[in-house]
Structures are given as structure tokens and as C-alpha cells.
Amino acid sequence: MVEGVNALVIFTDVRGFSRWSEANEVFVNLRGFVDGFMAILRSRFRAPAFEIRSRGDGALIYRRIGEDLSRAEVTRLLGRTLSAVRQVDADFARHCREFGRRVGHEAELHLGWGVVRGRVIAVDGDLAGHNVNKSARLCNEARPYGVIVDRDDFPDLPRDAGDFVEQERILRGMAPARVWVTGEIASQFIPRERLRETPEVHVAGTCLAEDGGRLKLLVARRSPGRRLFPGLLEGCGGQLRRSEAFADGVRRHFRSELGLDVDVLEDLHVLYTIREPGEPVIPGIRFLCRRAGTGEPVSANHSELRWVSTDEFMDIPDAEFVGDLKHEVIGLVRRYRAERR
Known part of the structure; x- marks a missing residue:
């Protein structure tokens, strides 16, 4: 039977x-x-x-x-x-x-x-x-x-x-x-x-633009209702998809989250790790990016988007940023300037 x-x-x-x-x-x-x-x-x-x-x-x-x-x-x-x-x-x-x-x-x-x-x-x-x-x-x-x-x-x-x-x-x-x-x-x-293996890996980018020879950086404030890091400043990024290159993931996140096209400066990057109580450890890689075109960012997941000069960026208190993002970006900007000389 x-x-x-x-x-x-x-x-x-x-x-x-x-x-x-x-x-x-x-x-x-x-x-x-x-x-x-x-x-x-x-x-x-x-x-x-x-x-x-x-x-x-x-x-x-x-x-x-x-x-x-x-x-x-x-x-x-x-x-x-x-x-x-x-x-x-x-x-x-x-x-x-x-x-x-x-x-x-x-x-x-x-x-x-x-x-x-x-x-x-x-x-x-x-x-x-x-x-x-x-x-x-x-x-x-x-x-x-x-x-x-x-x-x-x-x-x-x-x-x-x-x-x-x-x-x-x-x-x-x-x-x-x-x-x-x-x-x-x-x-x-x-x-x-x-x-x-199926770990969660993140990619992120901080976008810069040039205005009359001066650099501006894009900062995004996370909405207060977000479960992780509510109200803190970040760049743009998130999970890397399966079979996706790092730079492709960064470009995808900028387009989908902020409606912005960017060029990823792949030589200018830094590694980071997200460690939160009760959460898995998440490794990540952050790139410096350059705005492509003249479009302006928009986002439904952020309470504030603004361009700031590098001096303004440095004056923002460390505690307003997600993790060690402020110092990571400062280091990347210094390398960017050194390579342009």
C-alpha cells in the first residue's frame, strides 16, 4: 500500500x-x-x-x-x-x-x-x-x-x-x-x-559634494521611531544582498533610500562593526561617495537631511552620530584631500 x-x-x-x-x-x-x-x-x-x-x-x-x-x-x-x-x-x-x-x-x-x-x-x-x-x-x-x-x-x-x-x-x-x-x-x-554561510553584512556610504571648491557632506538623522539608533545621524546604507558587490550595494541603498545617484570611491573605505546588546554582531564597510548629478536627497525614513561643510561636520557632537561614524568620515575626508593634492 x-x-x-x-x-x-x-x-x-x-x-x-x-x-x-x-x-x-x-x-x-x-x-x-x-x-x-x-x-x-x-x-x-x-x-x-x-x-x-x-x-x-x-x-x-x-x-x-x-x-x-x-x-x-x-x-x-x-x-x-x-x-x-x-x-x-x-x-x-x-x-x-x-x-x-x-x-x-x-x-x-x-x-x-x-x-x-x-x-x-x-x-x-x-x-x-x-x-x-x-x-x-x-x-x-x-x-x-x-x-x-x-x-x-x-x-x-x-x-x-x-x-x-x-x-x-x-x-x-x-x-x-x-x-x-x-x-x-x-x-x-x-x-x-x-x-x-549566511551572516548579515552591511555597507554604508557618506556622500560628499563640492560647492565652489568647498566640500559638503550629507548627514541624515534617523527617524525617532527607529528601533536601533533613533534620532542619530548617519550616512546611507544597510544590508548587502546575496551575490552583490560592496559598491553596488552602496549605490542601491542611496537610490532606494535617498533617491540619490552616487559614485562610490572604492579606495576610500573603512571597516566598522555594529555591536548591540541582544543583537548579532554585524560587520560592515563604509565608503566615501561623491554625488553624481544635481539631484537632491529625499527620505521617508529620516527626520532630517542636510548638507554641511566639513567644519560644521566636525563641530557636531560625537554623541549625535551612530557609532564612530564621525571620526571614520573625518579620516576618509582627510585621505580624499591628500589624494587630490
Whole structure:
């Protein structure tokens, strides 16, 4: 009988099993070790809610779930799953210690896990389909050990999830997968052919114009309702898009936010970092830009836009600027003037 069902799908696998099992003391006791491992899985993923299929030194675990779970229900489902995973990891560690003492051969083994949810095909008591394959692929990526969760299936982590990092993994024969990974996995070196990191990177620019041989700088005051840095002075910028060059990102932000075309002076730049309590660290690069054409800036996200002379700019108190922008721009203007001499 073939049936399409909505399911939570989990693959788990013993890391380092093949080489470890070659030892004579292990090989003759292998059935007992594997049976003990399966007993642990059954004790934490209990029937009839869960069904478990042995896969050599690993297992496929699944349960049927509702078709239309709310976002909160999906998060609770992940929370219960991760709790069971932690319990299995602890039980498995004890199982390995006891086995090692009994047979006289260390069992320094850990488990890798891959967790997804979605449509699968139930075929005569077994599972097939894309999500089954994806869970197996994620489990294989979970090295040296730990948990990988499909982030599209589980967009929110439960509060007690622990140490997870956002990544994008390139899976063999599949589209890149947005995932949550535990710290052990995130700390491993992975070549870019197999991993796409997804950090937030910012680009920014401060625009200058020349008026009768005198330089003017454009300053923009953030609206008081902004969550970060309300009412402070800035240039123009924001997130860099995927596959976008720094200068292209700066030009895009000036056009979309201020309606202004600029030439980005790519040799005149400085690195900066946004660090705010409770927020991720955001690296950025700030450029000095030159107004292109005669257009004047307009913005719905700023309470004030004005051109100021460099002397006026230097007289504005440091505390009115976002971060260390004032001194960064002063340094860039000095370099600009030095290069023009």
C-alpha cells in the first residue's frame, strides 16, 4: 500500500562506527551493542507515536503529524524532538561507557542527527520520498556529531534549544538547504563548495559634494521611531544582498533610500562593526561617495537631511552620530584631500 503522509522525519547515525567495529573485541559483541542502541531509541521515541526502522549503525525515526500545524505548534514539536535527542545522546554515552568496560575496548562514539518535516510516501510500512532523503543527507552532514535541523521546516528555535547556528549547506543531489546546526558542527572547517554561510553584512556610504571648491557632506538623522539608533545621524546604507558587490550595494541603498545617484570611491573605505546588546554582531564597510548629478536627497525614513561643510561636520557632537561614524568620515575626508593634492 502506498500512501502520502505528513511526517516528522529523523535520521540518526553512529559516528566512527565502521572503524571502531573492526576491532576483534568489538566485532564479536557487535550485535549486543547495536541492540542496546536500538533499545535506547525505542525508549525515547516511543510507539505508537513513533516508528523506528533500523539502518545498519543508524535508524530512521518518524511520526505522522498534522497537515496544518501553526508556527507555534511547529516550534513546540521541534522542542520535544530536541529534548528526546538530548536524552538519547546521554543514554548512548552511558551505553558506550558500559560496553567499553564490559568488553575491554573503548567506545568513544557519538551520534549525528538530521531533522526535517513534510510530505513523505509510506510504502508497506517504510518511508520514501524527498524528505526522507533530505533527512539522511542532513544526518550525514552532522559531523563530527550533533544535530542539523531544516530551517525552512522549523523557522523558529524553542527557547531551550541551546547552541545552534544558522548555515546554508550544499547537499549532494539537492538544492542548498537552510539549516540550524549545533556548535560542534558549526566549528568544523567546511570548504565553500559544501557550505554557504549566511551572516548579515552591511555597507554604508557618506556622500560628499563640492560647492565652489568647498566640500559638503550629507548627514541624515534617523527617524525617532527607529528601533536601533533613533534620532542619530548617519550616512546611507544597510544590508548587502546575496551575490552583490560592496559598491553596488552602496549605490542601491542611496537610490532606494535617498533617491540619490552616487559614485562610490572604492579606495576610500573603512571597516566598522555594529555591536548591540541582544543583537548579532554585524560587520560592515563604509565608503566615501561623491554625488553624481544635481539631484537632491529625499527620505521617508529620516527626520532630517542636510548638507554641511566639513567644519560644521566636525563641530557636531560625537554623541549625535551612530557609532564612530564621525571620526571614520573625518579620516576618509582627510585621505580624499591628500589624494587630490
